[in-house]
Amino acid sequence: MNTEAEHTVVTWSGDLLWPQTLPDAAVIDCSQVTAVGSWLHAWLRQRGQRALVGANPSIRRQLSAARLPILWYATLQQVPKADVPGRQHGVSHGERALLLGEWSEEDSHG
């Protein structure tokens, strides 16, 4: 599946510790992000569900602890079309992986 062709994907990078203007899309590639600040929690809350791809474990821990509506994926290839935020029904591939404990730390590195 050529996921990138099917979803709008934006890429964030670096440390996002300070408020700034970020590109927004249903799928966000975070594989080059080193750290995020709490201002981003509010940013994500305002926008609703997003799919974050390749986030490092500490970012996943931080954003999960903040109970943000995020779908987690290790790679862009894992983002199924049905997981585009905004869908109404069903359990996504990412949610299923989380529920079944199939998500591993290595996943985040693709």
Added chain:
Amino acid sequence: MKILLIEDEVAIRSALSRALGRWGHDVHTAGSLAEARECAQNDPPEVVVTDLKLPDGSGLDVAIELGQPFVLMSGYGSFEDAVEAFRNGCVDFLTKPVALQQLKSALHRIGDRRGSVPTVVVDCDDVSLVRPCATSFATETLHIQRLQWDDLVSAQAQVATIAEASLRCRQVLAELAQVPGANSVAINRDNQGWRFWLPVQVNWDDPVHSDRRQVIEDCADRCWWRPQGVMVECFHEH
């Protein structure tokens, strides 16, 4: 209240003793640690007001030993001294010459809060508190600096200049700088780690701060959340 005043300089001891007496306290005085211990043994105090630097040692040691709320006074107080004092129940850290009104306020707070955990009070705008004095208490590597900003762009630029700071230290600083009302932070670095003091009045229990508080606690090794501000400590990573 029954107060033990420990001060080696006779003139200061006499003046403070008179003031404490005028405010209705039962005052006992000592000029050294040895005298203080003897005095406390004969008549245990409820509150200790002590100079930090005494001829036979540190006033902080005897204050901790006596286990009562205490007020520390010093003309040479370093940021490290303040940190150590707050960890051990210090109610206020006053720089000399002591303003009597400050001492009175500190004692009122103790009176109001007796039986509960002492509240940490520090006026970090008083630069003498964070002055890196060459005292026997300061380590060789003591390094103190203060960041002050008008806006977040300025804050970000200043944090970026702290080249030695690890990512988690920069993350803590970024979070502290974004606390509403914050415009300065004192930074103390020694061979053990970093300490950040943000002097801003915040109700940290307000849910609006919960995300920020969580992030800071995740990054830091120790945090002291106080109505007058927050102190955050990050140990060096080896």
